[in-house]
Amino acid sequence: MSRIPIMGDDLPSTMLEMLGHDFELHPWNASPENPALAVVQGLITYGHPRVDGPLLDRCPNVKVVSNHGVGVDHIDVPACTARNVVVGNTPGVLDASTADMTIALLLALARNVVVGDTFARGPNFTHYDPSNMIGTEVTGATLGIIGLGRIGRQVARRAHGFDMRVLYHGRTRQLAAEQTLNVEYVSLDALLSRSDFITLNCPLTPETKHLISTTELTKMKPSAMLINMARGGVVDQDALYTALSTRVIAGAALDVTDPEPLPREHRLLTLPNLIITPHLGSASDRTRNRMQEMTVENLRSGLRHEPLPYGVK
Numbered sequence: 001m002s003r004i005p006i007m008g009d010d011l012p013s014t015m016l017e018m019l020g021h022d023f024e025l026h027p028w029n030a031s032p033e034n035p036a037l038a039v040v041q042g043l044i045t046y047g048h049p050r051v052d053g054p055l056l057d058r059c060p061n062v063k064v065v066s067n068h069g070v071g072v073d074h075i076d077v078p079a080c081t082a083r084n085v086v087v088g089n090t091p092g093v094l095d096a097s098t099a100d101m102t103i104a105l106l107l108a109l110a111r112n113v114v115v116g117d118t119f120a121r122g123p124n125f126t127h128y129d130p131s132n133m134i135g136t137e138v139t140g141a142t143l144g145i146i147g148l149g150r151i152g153r154q155v156a157r158r159a160h161g162f163d164m165r166v167l168y169h170g171r172t173r174q175l176a177a178e179q180t181l182n183v184e185y186v187s188l189d190a191l192l193s194r195s196d197f198i199t200l201n202c203p204l205t206p207e208t209k210h211l212i213s214t215t216e217l218t219k220m221k222p223s224a225m226l227i228n229m230a231r232g233g234v235v236d237q238d239a240l241y242t243a244l245s246t247r248v249i250a251g252a253a254l255d256v257t258d259p260e261p262l263p264r265e266h267r268l269l270t271l272p273n274l275i276i277t278p279h280l281g282s283a284s285d286r287t288r289n290r291m292q293e294m295t296v297e298n299l300r301s302g303l304r305h306e307p308l309p310y311g312v313k
Helices: 013-019 053-057 077-082 095-110 113-121 150-160 175-181 188-194 214-219 237-245 285-303
Strands: 004-008 023-027 042-045 064-067 086-088 142-146 165-169 197-200 225-228 251-254 274-276
Touching (some): 095 251, 188 214
Parallel strands (some): 004 023, 042 064, 064 086
């Protein structure tokens, strides 16, 4: 029995085991000269390679694009739909782990965990000084969540464990969530001006591109801290650099950047009041394993012309 040709980018050994011997895997190569494009029937986007109309036109036999992750801003879904190519992702499974990471970055930023670790390992830490590296109290502070979707709601639940007051803003007001989560809907301006910490948990869309730029940063408290767990493009990074370097805001933490990774000479990497992590939002053992399973499930269903169990509408 012949194996089905597919293309995937840097798939881990665990996913390769899930795929088994049913597939002939070609490494990701979008070059027009790649002969595999003419035969592959499925695409697995593991490391967020770009899938657009021109690529799909070079892949006339592709039936399904199976994305490892929730965000599909790197996939032109309308272009897929126009070519009768179905798209799947992995919703729901990573909500808790991404919310955990949101809170982890918030705490690390507030309590100087990263700079403290560097200092404690360095030559200047020769005695304990109680006045050194005084952080920001998290308990009882006000948290503003931009994007009260599945992940944002999980962040709100965790914030209440720190007795935080939770504000939120999004495209639509969620009355049911306000009752169950004890959160307050406010305008974006109100959220920016009232919050001690602001987390970005929204998708990247044309409306949220550079949602946080110079105007928004100047509306924040000088003591406020920003945590981006959405996509790098939600934040205007040039504006963020200026705001951090001139102390318009106190600090920021980015789990995502634009581009990703940043060039090694990028000026954001020089800032002491900025934490950057390498897209670790869903990087927990159980979550990543289930994401891989869902990715393979979507791939198999799409190739069989069956409804995807986790399809993108």
